[in-house]
Amino acid sequence: MSEPAGLEIHQLRVSFDGFTAVDGVDLDVRPGDLRFLIGPNGAGKTTLVDAVTGLVKAEGSVRFGGAELLGRSVHRIARSGIGRTFQTATVFEELTVLQNLDIAAGAGRSVWTMLRRRNDVPEPVARALETIGLTKLAGSPAGTLAHGQKQWLEIGMLLVQDVRLLLLDEPVAGMSHDERQATGELLERISAERTVVVIEHDMDFMRSFARSVSVLHAGRLLSEGTVAEVQADPKVQEVYLGHAAAETVTGVAVQEA
């Protein structure tokens, strides 16, 4: 496997018709980090990931493993080793779990391979099935999976894609406590070899698994550091106190509204 690579974002700015959703953000994620990106609704978290993955136009600079990403097309950025998931799980519902993973594994396949049948389970796909615990469901259509299983399948797809950076948008939303725990442990394992950035609202989950945290508010970076540092930051407390989820950062977990 290739080395994990870091993500360096400098003065990133994204505007939609005059409204600035991301307003000059600097972010430095070191290789192998498990970074949580938190912030109230509308803070610009998803938009930031959209900008990094080429979905929206942005100004500034995003460097990954030293190479500039801004201005490249979505599939080129994906091929440089960045994978993402979406707030709502998007798997190919009409294909089986195995087919989903096989497609994710195959962006570099030759025309000749593409034109033939898949006769066996490729080794990385088998490993990913094991990792995400869906081996038994390999033959089921992805559309029949439970919500949490779809999220795992998405993560599995990033694994076989062999990305060096995973950008996960609210991967545990709607999961049960046990599923969250399992997902967190999965992410810890993954981040041993890859860089992981997780957008999350669940503060309990963040406290248990984050190695570092960045707080976004109204398109700007509000605070950054370890979980403890961020929780102690008065600016963060203020933002979250003015917000519906008042106790989330400092106290008990509150489910996302």
Added chain:
Amino acid sequence: MTLLHGRARTWAGFAGAAVLLFALAPLALTDFRLGLLAKYLCTAMVAVGICLAWGRGGLLTLGQGLFFGLGGYAMAMHLKIADAGPGNLPDFMQLYGTATELPWWWRPFANPAFALAATVLLPMAVAALLGSFIFRRRVKGAYFAILSQALAAAFAIWLIGQQATTGGTNGLTDIQGFFGYDLDDPVNQRTVYFVIAAALLLLIALARQLIHSRYGELLVAVRDSEERVRFLGYDPAKVKLVAYVVAAGMAGLAGALFVPAVGIISPAMIGIVPSIEFVIGAAVGGRASLVGAVLGAIGVAWAKTALSEEFPAAWTYFQGLLFIVALAFLPGGLASLGGVLRRRRDRQRKAAVVAVGEAA
């Protein structure tokens, strides 16, 4: 085990179709009926491509008449030149009388090898050109359907406008020979039928291979969620382009073989209405299933002949109704009927079991 079973079933299917097409149909049908069947099989060849592009790739190709026409005209131009004989102009050009020699763009079609290759490669090249533009611009869904339809209409209108060199509204008519064989001879008509039947089976085999390949799985993924495919590092525009181009080549070959079977190609056979008719057969039979699309195409073409003779006006409405009913109530077409019924029965059985369980 299941794989073997699937393979065996496929072979049995092909063998059965071959017996039906090559032995039973020629024995059971009169020359006239066999000629009609040849025509229907051409429609089915177009449907094979539609199954791939629309059924699997989600591209509602409402303008396959364009490619059918390109293939048909490429073939007909060669046959007209051959009919006229060396040094002579095709009959209609003499009739309209302005040209004294063959237009430059007709000349290469005098060569049989060029003309044959062009029947398939020309539609594919045009599709590649149009497709790369359309898909890169991310034209999708209804916009794609309308655009493809407009292209077919534009081609038909252009042909009508160029009467002196294309035969205009009449098209290229009264084709006599087919690579040296007299098409009036029933034996040769039969041979044409056999060629068409063989070509259809070949296209089905080709499409089957594509559908079951990794590419086929990727194509369905693009239909499901194009955006997601892009984030996996693929260019969905290219994936769709392949299906579009292959479907165009199939329509071109169908058009080319339609010409000797029917003896004519004209704008009326490639414009908006025929383009929609190509799709209706596939929709009724089941666009995502090869067997469904092929049988649907043959069935609808047959029904058209049977019904439109007696109720010419009503047929158009009936056909439209058929399309809407199929899309609205049975999106998988007749091919999905078995599955739908089975699921409903299972659901009822489950409900019954639950009811019994609750009662107990």
